[in-house]
Amino acid sequence: MSGWVGSILLWLAVALGGRGIAIRLASRAGWGLGFLSGFSMFLILVYVAALFGAPIGLSLFLIMAIVILGGGIFLGRGVPRGPVKHEPWTPAEAILVAALLSVSVLAAVKAVFFPVVAIDAHAYAGRALAMLHDRTLNIRFYHWPEPPTSNSNLSYPPLMSLAYAVSPAFGCWQHKIVNVFLALAWPLAIFETLRPRIPRFAALAWVLVLGLTPELFAHISFDLLNLPAMALALGEAICLAGYLESGARKQLLLAGALAAGMCGIRPDGAVIHGALWIAVAIVVAFEPRLRSILRSDVLFVLIACLAPVMTLGTWAIYMHNVLGLSPVGPLSAGTPIGFGPVLRAFGYFPFWLEAFGITFYLFALALPWFGTKRRRESTGGFYLAATCITAIAIAMLFSRIDRGYGGGLGAVLPFSFKRSLFYLVPLSGLASALSPWGRALAFRGHGWVHHGSLDLG
Amino acid sequence: MHHKTSYSALLNDSRYPIAVKHGINGGGSSREWIAALLTAAALVCLASIPVYHARLGSAWRQTIGIPRRLGMSLDAIRFDQLGQPFGVMRVVKTNTFDDAVILITGDPADPPELRSISWCAYYLYPRVLVHQEVLEKDPDLEADFAVTTPHFIAGLPESVAAPKLGLIPLSARAREYAKTWKE
Numbered sequence: 059m060s061g062w063v064g065s066i067l068l069w070l071a072v073a074l075g076g077r078g079i080a081i082r083l084a085s086r087a088g089w090g091l092g093f094l095s096g097f098s099m100f101l102i103l104v105y106v107a108a109l110f111g112a113p114i115g116l117s118l119f120l121i122m123a124i125v126i127l128g129g130g131i132f133l134g135r136g137v138p139r140g141p142v143k144h145e146p147w148t149p150a151e152a153i154l155v156a157a158l159l160s161v162s163v164l165a166a167v168k169a170v171f172f173p174v175v176a177i178d179a180h181a182y183a184g185r186a187l188a189m190l191h192d193r194t195l196n197i198r199f200y201h202w203p204e205p206p207t208s209n210s211n212l213s214y215p216p217l218m219s220l221a222y223a224v225s226p227a228f229g230c231w232q233h234k235i236v237n238v239f240l241a242l243a244w245p246l247a248i249f250e251t252l253r254p255r256i257p258r259f260a261a262l263a264w265v266l267v268l269g270l271t272p273e274l275f276a277h278i279s280f281d282l283l284n285l286p287a288m289a290l291a292l293g294e295a296i297c298l299a300g301y302l303e304s305g306a307r308k309q310l311l312l313a314g315a316l317a318a319g320m321c322g323i324r325p326d327g328a329v330i331h332g333a334l335w336i337a338v339a340i341v342v343a344f345e346p347r348l349r350s351i352l353r354s355d356v357l358f359v360l361i362a363c364l365a366p367v368m369t370l371g372t373w374a375i376y377m378h379n380v381l382g383l384s385p386v387g388p389l390s391a392g393t394p395i396g397f398g399p400v401l402r403a404f405g406y407f408p409f410w411l412e413a414f415g416i417t418f419y420l421f422a423l424a425l426p427w428f429g430t431k432r433r434r435e436s437t438g439g440f441y442l443a444a445t446c447i448t449a450i451a452i453a454m455l456f457s458r459i460d461r462g463y464g465g466g467l468g469a470v471l472p473f474s475f476k477r478s479l480f481y482l483v484p485l486s487g488l489a490s491a492l493s494p495w496g497r498a499l500a501f502r503g504h505g506w507v508h509h510g511s512l513d514l515g
Numbered sequence: 516m517h518h519k520t521s522y523s524a525l526l527n528d529s530r531y532p533i534a535v536k537h538g539i540n541g542g543g544s545s546r547e548w549i550a551a552l553l554t555a556a557a558l559v560c561l562a563s564i565p566v567y568h569a570r571l572g573s574a575w576r577q578t579i580g581i582p583r584r585l586g587m588s589l590d591a592i593r594f595d596q597l598g599q600p601f602g603v604m605r606v607v608k609t610n611t612f613d614d615a616v617i618l619i620t621g622d623p624a625d626p627p628e629l630r631s632i633s634w635c636a637y638y639l640y641p642r643v644l645v646h647q648e649v650l651e652k653d654p655d656l657e658a659d660f661a662v663t664t665p666h667f668i669a670g671l672p673e674s675v676a677a678p679k680l681g682l683i684p685l686s687a688r689a690r691e692y693a694k695t696w697k698e
Contacts, residue, residue: 148547148550149548150547150550150554152551153551153554153555153558154554154558157558163578164571164574164575164578167578167581168574168577171577171580172596173592173593175596177627177633178633180631180634180637183637184633184634184640187640188640188641191641198643231589266561267561270561270570275570276570411565415564416561416564
């Protein structure tokens with residue numbers, strides 16, 4: 059039992075510290091973005107320390123958690139915060155809050171109920187146990203009796219396995235305690251992003267719909283990488299949108315930390331990172347005011363763009379120099395999948411109700427409404443651009459994958475490709491919610507919200 | 516009539532924010548309860564879509580299953596979830612030494628769990644798991660044990676001992692260790 063308590067306290071400390079750091083770097087940050095920031099920074103610190111030879115184990119986890127907590131308390135001190143407005147709840151909002159609390163309890167139970175179940179999940183959780191056993195990143199799996207192949211999950215950067223190692227380091231069998239925090243943090247980050255821009259009722263409704271997206275909700279049960287990478291991609295997108303909106307360059311540092319975490323969890327995070335920055339470039343191209351801001355912040359932009367070198371880059375170097383392995387990858391110039399099958403999959407999977415429910419249908423409904431009204435802020439436009447560019451990037455990535463990789467087309471598209479669409483769920487949800495269509499409900503009134511809930515600028 | 520005129524004037528008056536123009540402030544208690552009713556109805560509709568219903572239903576069943584889980588050991592929880600493949604892993608872990616090299620099945624007819632090195636390694640690390648083809652490629656490598664299955668046992672030479680607990684000792688040190696096995 060003490061193992062469970064220890065793990066929960068460690069992740070709470072990471073959330074508390076992360077929130078302090080996030081508030082310093084992005085003044086509007088709440089607990090959702092705070093946990094994602096702390097989570098990413100904690101994993102980066104543990105990984106870099108292990109890279110330099112620190113033995114992986116409970117002591118390392120505790121030291122880094124204390125560093126994050128202390129850093130957060132130190133940095134979060136004295137940051138001016140706006141007055142807290144206590145707005146009365148309408149009965150409709152109270153119903154949504156009750157539904158969200160119930161879903162949160164179900165999500166928490168989903169995370170901790172099962173032991174490791176999925177066959178591929180055993181690779182990440184098993185790697186966590188192996189790293190704890192050997193106390194190093196260089197576990198025997200890599201060397202003996204054979205080197206890993208491009209099909210091996212063990213060739214991935216190890217950050218999420220380090221997160222899954224926290225629980226067993228405390229003596230607790232349930233790796234997925236961290237999933238409870240992730241499952242609650244990303245919807246909370248969505249709410250924190252939407253709340254200043256749309257009425258509370260609408261923000262709650264969007265959080266509920268996105269949080270219940272079937273495939274994502276199911277993945278709370280798994281020791282896999284898709285959900286955490288998606289959550290950190292969302293965090294990076296929120297920081298980039300915040301930077302475009304406010305011009306506060308410190309948000310770029312937070313965006314970089316989240317991008318480094320994402321790329322240290324899944325290598326395809328580098329593609330998503332690139333797509334988000336292309337979306338930034340598109341928004342900047344349409345808003346001349348932003349060009350001069352971007353020029354003056356060029357150092358911060360470079361740091362944020364190159365942050366994944368800290369994790370994915372160093373892992374590639376470590377694999378090459380220490381493990382003696384060439385970086386493995388699924389991309390091939392010889393027999394790639396090509397655009398045809400990927401585009402057909404794009405026509406099918408986002409609108410396959412079984413996987414994504416109504417989430418992408420809502421985005422499709424919102425899409426025509428963009429451009430019907432001149433926008434006063436760049437946030438909605440950024441999320442729209444980010445969704446479209448990320449979708450194109452995913453299509454390009456999968457079209458380049460070797461036909462023989464990972465069990466072939468019949469396995470890659472229904473599994474890897476479908477899960478890569480996770481990245482699009484929060485981005486498309488934010489774009490939909492900030493479209494004129496997404497705001498329509500609030501403008502009708504009739505008891506959905508109190509007038510204090512509106513902040514229309 | 517009077518209400519219509521006032522509302523129209525309000526809409527055209529730039530001094531008032533749009534929220535006030537659309538009558539959102541307050542709403543009146545009856546409007547609020549109608550909104551609440553519609554919200555509840557929308558939630559019921561969402562939860563009635565089969566895929567949402569299934570996901571929420573399974574999460575609910577897990578929630579009410581928590582008291583039963585609390586009374587179970589970890590091995591029992593795993594066996595409950597994973598079935599016989601976990602039973603095999605438990606037997607192998609109990610009856611082999613930590614640095615053993617263990618031969619596992621690669622036969623497609625066997626359960627995918629028992630064929631997967633990463634699945635087996637999760638329960639057996641730091642024991643090393645190999646497939647038959649690795650042994651063939653590296654003649655110097657000797658397996659200590661083999662995990663037997665109905666399909667995999669057929670490929671072993673007849674000279675090896677009869678399977679015991681789904682596990683056969685192959686190397687000399689494994690055969691020595693097997694003497695400590697309990698019947």
